[in-house]
Amino acid sequence: MIVREFTVLNKVGLHARPAAVFVATARKFKSDIVVEKGRKRASARSILGLLTLGAGHGAVVAITIEGEDEQEAMKALAELVANKFGDEE
Amino acid sequence: MKELRGVGASTGIVVGPAKICQYAELEVAEAKDELPFKDKLETLRDALEKTTNDIRQSYARVEATNPKGAKIFEAHVLFLQDPTLLERIESMLREGYGVAYSVKRSFEESARQLEQLEDGYLRERAGDLRDVSERVLGTILHRSKTGAVLLLEPSIIVASDLTPSDTARLDRSSVLGFVTEKGGATSHTAILAEALGIPAVVGVKNALREIRDEDELIIDGRQGLVIVGPEEETIRAYARRREELERESATLRENATLTRPRRSSKKVEVTANIGSPRDVEKALQVGADGVGLYRTEFLFLDRDCPPSEEEQFEAYRIVLEQFSGKPVTIRTLDIGGDKEIRYLNLDKELNPSLGVRGIRLCLEHRDLFKTQLRAVLRASTYGRARIMYPMVAVREEIVEARAVLEEVKKELTENGTTFDKGIEVGIMVEVPSAALNAEELADHVDFFSIGTNDLVQYTFAADRTNENLSYLYQPQNSAVLGLVKMTVDASHRRGKWTGVCGELAGDAEAIPTLVGLGVDELSMSSQKIPFAQKILFEL
Known part of the structure; x- marks a missing residue:
């Protein structure tokens, strides 16, 4: 199991389109992926769950991944967060 | 190619694909069954x-x-x-x-x-x-095209009728025009189309039967004409006409920004009717002298809880700031039992336009009213706000509303919150009793604003959304103009002033009459302002 914390860098936060990209990426992997912000937690497969985290710009979220491809999954998601979900020009 | 006729509700010409919107509310019963x-x-x-x-x-x-x-x-x-x-x-x-x-x-x-x-x-x-x-x-449920509209490309909305909550859900930047089966010149669709400055034809019988999704349409708002499946040549002719119209209104806009000397001795203010902060830009562009009617309903519709004081404060502050010192008349919540507001649990009324609405509703829902007044007062330091109560019928309502306002002011003062202590307070005159008793009411307000749409409806006892009664929509009938005159005269005798904020205020034919009656302010959709300024200039 690996856990890492990230800061949401894009201006509008984890809104619908970034969340959609996030879910699409998470689904490529077999591992269980959970995203937490404060006391709220959501499965990375649930776009509604992610939206309901209400993670705005600058929010810190923790991603926990457990499973056979956890390393690859974390790498892919970390890249996505660093690239602001490909959301900004 | 076929032509359909209706009532032109908003001028202008547009060509585009049709998007059918059928708003059959999908009622689904809460029932259990035995199906596997x-x-x-x-x-x-x-x-x-x-x-x-x-x-x-x-x-x-x-x-x-x-x-x-x-x-x-x-x-x-x-x-x-x-x-x-x-x-x-x-x-x-x-x-x-x-x-x-x-x-x-x-x-x-x-x-x-x-x-x-x-x-x-x-x-x-x-x-x-x-x-x-x-x-x-x-x-x-095997019903296509239901519920909210997702506009995938700029389209002309074709619907039986559009309620305000429907239109609130539209992506306005993609709406090219409206065609509706129901409604007359004062329907919500017409008002919205005016505010957006886009063409609309309402009261087109059988529009939903004659028009299919994606049909090419031409709307001519001036003539109340809808052309379905036009030929190339027709499209070209309309495109030319459209360009001419645009040039014409651009010239009018230019004139509006010049300072205009007036031949008539009295300056009549020309102000804008707005429904949300997004209407401000257009109003400023055409040189509005302020806002004569800021409808605040948009904040309250289509949601599960009332808007917070903060949210309202923001919506008012933005508008006040942008008008930098020009007056902005904020009308308190004007809704009734015909609107479904989930958090209010309004009773279904047999006769909602004669029911608990406007100020009547505000006085019944005291907390809601106080929150709104508090938000307005707090925002009042960012510009020149005025408060206006809708649907006032008798003096007691003003007295009571003012008492609530005083209470809110006192609370704010105690908290050390600043607000404009000289904020003007007025009422809408749209119930005949208010016009008939204007002199008595004038003592309790700073101004009147005549809402002609409702005044006409209540004077002739004719529902303005009933297309079979459209012959009774006679805003220039002497019965109505008489009430306007009584109101204006009464206000002047008491050193107060009167504006008009209904459809009539922007009606080219009616403007000279209204000015003649002594009206001090005309408030209308921004689109009409350049035309009204031109008429006033020439008076």
């Missing part, structure tokens, strides 16, 4: 699959012209695959509820969760969720 879970699950999966395909098609179509905007449909598809949502639906199916009800309720629950978030953008996604929910329900 397995069958229901299959129905659900079918519906989800069909809806997914449907959304993908939308995606493909929009992507061609607006790749970034199309991305939202990716989220829509994911809603349909959301494990939390699917679990919720399935567990309701297991309990024995029908498929449609389970879908509707589960989506609604998720939508409500989103609505509780602090982030405004995320809250708005609740609307997306409901759109998708309606699509799924449409598939389950």
Whole structure:
């Protein structure tokens, strides 16, 4: 199991389109992926769950991944967060 | 090519594809049944699959012209695959509820969760969720094109009628025009079209039968004409006409920005009617002297809880700031039992336009009223705000509303919150009794504003949305003008002033009459302001 914390860098936060990209990426992997912000937690497969985290710009979220491809999954998601979900020009 | 006739509600010409919007509210009963879970699950999966395909098609179509905007449909598809949502639906199916009800309720629950978030953008996604929910329900119930409208490309909306909450859901930047079967010159569609400055033809009988989705349409708002499937030549002729019209109004706009000397001795203020902060830009562009009517209903409709004081404060502050010192007349909540407001539990009334509405409703829902007044007062330091109460019929209502206002002022003072102590307070004159007793009422207010649409409706006892009674919509009948005169004269005798903020104020034919009667302010949709200024200039 690996856990890492990230800061949401894009201006509008984890809104619908970034969340959609996030879910699409998470689904490529077999591992269980959970995203937490404060006391709220959501499965990375649930776009509604992610939206309901209400993670705005600058929010810190923790991603926990457990499973056979956890390393690859974390790498892919970390890249996505660093690239602001490909959301900004 | 066929031609359909209606009433031109907003001038201008537009060519574009039709988008049919049928707003049959999908009522789904909360009932359990004995159908096997397995069958229901299959129905659900079918519906989800069909809806997914449907959304993908939308995606493909929009992507061609607006790749970034199309991305939202990716989220829509994911809603349909959301494990939390699917679990919720399935567990309701297991309990024995029908498929449609389970879908509707589960989506609604998720939508409500989103609505509780602090982030405004995320809250708005609740609307997306409901759109998708309606699509799924449409598939389950074998009804196409239901519920909210997703405009995939700039389109002309064709509908039976549009309620304010329907129009609130429209993506306004993609609406080219409106065609509706119902409604007259003062319907909500017409008012909205005016505010947006886009062409509209209302009262087109059988529009939904004669027009299909994606049909090419030409709307001529001046003549109240809709052309379905026009020939190339016709399109070209209309395109030329459109250019001419645009040039004409551009010239008028230029003139408006010049300082205008007036031949008539008295300056008549020309102000704008707005419905939300997004209407401000247009009003400033045409040189409005302020806002004569700021309808605040948009803040209150289509949601599950009343707008917070902060949210209202922001909406008022933005407008006041942008008008930098020009007066902005904020009308307190003007709704009644004909609007479904989930958090108010309004009684269904037999006769909502004669029911608990306007100030009557505000005085009954004291907390709601106080919150709004507090927000207005707090915002009042950012410009020049005025408060206006709608639907006043008798003196006691003003006295009571003013007492509430004083109470709010006192509370603010105690908290050390600043506000404009000299804020002007006025009332709408739209009930004949208010006009007939104007002199008595004038002692309790700083100004009157005549809402001609309702005044006409109440004077002739004719529902203004009933197209069979459109002959009774006679705003220039001497019965109405007499009431206008009584109001103006009474206000002047008491050293107060009177504006007009209904349709009549922007009516080219009526303006000279209104000025002749001594009206001090004309408030209208921004689109009409340059024309009105021109008329006033020439008087």
